[in-house]
Amino acid sequence: MTDVVIQQHYNDETxxxxxxxxxxxxxxxxxxxxxxTEGVGRFTPQAHHTAFPGVVYxxxxxxxIDCNSIGTAIAAMYDAEGQPYGAAPEITCVTGQLNVTYLKxxxxxxxxxxxxxVKELTPRKAIISSSVYAGETECVRGEVVAVRVPARQxxxxxxxxx
Amino acid sequence: MTDVVIQQHYNDETxxxxxxxxxxxxxxxxxxxxxxTEGVGRFTPQAHHTAFPGVVYxxxxxxxIDCNSIGTAIAAMYDAEGQPYGAAPEITCVTGQLNVTYLKxxxxxxxxxxxxxVKELTPRKAIISSSVYAGETECVRGEVVAVRVPARQxxxxxxxxx
Numbered sequence: 001m002t003d004v005v006i007q008q009h010y011n012d013e014t015x016x017x018x019x020x021x022x023x024x025x026x027x028x029x030x031x032x033x034x035x036x037t038e039g040v041g042r043f044t045p046q047a048h049h050t051a052f053p054g055v056v057y058x059x060x061x062x063x064x065i066d067c068n069s070i071g072t073a074i075a076a077m078y079d080a081e082g083q084p085y086g087a088a089p090e091i092t093c094v095t096g097q098l099n100v101t102y103l104k105x106x107x108x109x110x111x112x113x114x115x116x117x118v119k120e121l122t123p124r125k126a127i128i129s130s131s132v133y134a135g136e137t138e139c140v141r142g143e144v145v146a147v148r149v150p151a152r153q154x155x156x157x158x159x160x161x162x
Numbered sequence: 163m164t165d166v167v168i169q170q171h172y173n174d175e176t177x178x179x180x181x182x183x184x185x186x187x188x189x190x191x192x193x194x195x196x197x198x199t200e201g202v203g204r205f206t207p208q209a210h211h212t213a214f215p216g217v218v219y220x221x222x223x224x225x226x227i228d229c230n231s232i233g234t235a236i237a238a239m240y241d242a243e244g245q246p247y248g249a250a251p252e253i254t255c256v257t258g259q260l261n262v263t264y265l266k267x268x269x270x271x272x273x274x275x276x277x278x279x280v281k282e283l284t285p286r287k288a289i290i291s292s293s294v295y296a297g298e299t300e301c302v303r304g305e306v307v308a309v310r311v312p313a314r315q316x317x318x319x320x321x322x323x324x
Contacts, residue, residue: 018211018219026210048188049180051256057180058257059228063221094213094267095220100260 002036006071009086011151019067030064032071032116036079039072039116039128045108056106061140064114065130066098069144072116073126077148080121090151093126097145106132106139124148164198168233171248173313181229192226194233194278198241201234201278201290207270218268223302226276227292228260231306234278235288239310242283252313255288259307268294268301286310 007020007030015021020030032039043064051057070093077091078084106112116130125147132140169182169192177183182192194201205226213219232255239253240246268274278292287309294302 014214016215017213019221021212024210024212048186050183050186051179052176053178057225058260059181059221059225062224062228062260062262063219066221066224095264097264098220098224098260098262100224102257102259105256 002034004034004075004085005031006034006039006075006085007031011086011090011092014090014092014151017067019063020071028063028067030067032068032075034072034075037117039068039075039130041068041071041114042111043114044111047108050108052105054105054108056108056112058100058102061102061106061132062098062100062142064112064132065100065140065142066095066144068114068116069128069130069142070095070146072118072128072130073121073144073146076118076121076126077123080123091148092151093146093148095144096125096147098142099144100140100142102140104137104139107134110134112139119143164196166196166237166247167193168196168201168237168247169193169229173248173252173254176252176254176313179229181225182233190225190229192229194230194237196234196237199279201230201237201292203230203233203276204273205276206273209270212270214267216267216270218270218274220262220264223264223268223294224260224262224304226274226294227262227302227304228257228306230276230278231290231292231304232257232308234280234290234292235283235306235308238280238283238288239285242285253310254313255308255310257306258287258309260304261306262302262304264302266299266301269296272296274301281305
């Protein structure tokens, strides 16, 4: 069975994401392990990642769902094309939509597990379902629309400064 | 016209949110100015809050929408009850749902403005529409379902550690 950390295959120039970029010194360094079917990440929020006392902040949970879903989408796209992860031309996705439902308060102080699966996949787009678990409890459920962007066009994505 | 920073009226014990809590030393300290109709916040992401070079990370944008929407919901609920902001019993909301659409890449290095309005309001729930602007450009659009929780029940919200 495959076990690849998909973020390790992101291009050096673009791997600066606050959530999961290996080259962001101040980032969260979230990683997605892809086994060919499921994208799984583990993350233990820090004490200051709180909403209310004892409860993880929703924006951090949304971030974990975002990065884990995008990683899963990219891995699944490489598989669908029969290409090795990270092979040129690099497959990159941006988040088109991020929908998050907070089912239960997520406890601070424990390792969370984020599990993602591909709901829909086309050459240009993926819809990824992700959930955050604390132990056996599903605390958060999310869906991400990942939109593929040619890596060489990322520079064009860069907004003009006003 | 009213201009209240609603987060300044949050209860000291609960004002620890990573996004907007005045008592979170490592937080973002986002503030919502409420004028009776609109909740407006300003935030300049730091260099490490990046997704790709020059573009703001989606998880940070989701966080700004989350905190600005919850602040707007709480302010509107005080108004609907004809109570001064922060008056006991404290009005507190948690995020039930957070839906974010990324319309355009959001530029790093400029001040963003987040504007929220009340779409629906009941004594127990609010639906808030929020957008993030860079200059005149609407980059991100979000909707939050804010669920009212009695402040004295926040302790009951605290998940049991496993």
